[in-house]
Amino acid sequence: MAVSRKVERELIRKEYLTKVSEFLDSLNEEVLLVKSNEIAIPVVGCEGNEDYLVITFKVPTGANKGTEPYNGHELAVDYLHNLAEKERKAEERKVEKARKIAKDAEARKAKENKGQ
Numbered sequence: 001m002a003v004s005r006k007v008e009r010e011l012i013r014k015e016y017l018t019k020v021s022e023f024l025d026s027l028n029e030e031v032l033l034v035k036s037n038e039i040a041i042p043v044v045g046c047e048g049n050e051d052y053l054v055i056t057f058k059v060p061t062g063a064n065k066g067t068e069p070y071n072g073h074e075l076a077v078d079y080l081h082n083l084a085e086k087e088r089k090a091e092e093r094k095v096e097k098a099r100k101i102a103k104d105a106e107a108r109k110a111k112e113n114k115g116q
Contacts, residue, residue, distance in 0.1 A: 009059040009061070010059075012059050013037055013057045013058065013059050016057055017037065017039065017057045020039070020055065020057075021033070021039055024039075024041060029041050030042050032052075034054070035056075037056055037057045037058055038054060038055065038056045038057070039054070039055050039057075040052045040053070040054045040055075041053045041054075041055070
């Protein structure tokens with residue numbers, strides 16, 4: 001029996017939502033089904049604050065209504081590249097800030113020496 005692509009995606013989503021819910025339940029976690037594709041887990045943070053962790057399950061169709069298929073591998077590579085780029089830029093800002101602090105300290109020292 002053939003099923004449509006939409007139905008197939010729905011079956012996949014339900015299967016993994018069930019698997020993850022059962023796994024979390026086996027760890028004695030309270031799993032709350034809050035939407036057809038979403039579960040919430042009550043959690044307590046390190047400061048004792050109560051929150052909910054929400055996990056959403058979806059099988060994306062891709063860009064432009066499925067004409068360009070979703071590629072998780074490409075997105076993972078892009079994400080790692082973006083993280084590395086952010087880290088590089090943060091390091092550049094840190095070096096530039098240290099340079100500016102040193103320059104400002106020199107300027108203050110020169111100003112003090114000029115005033116004496």
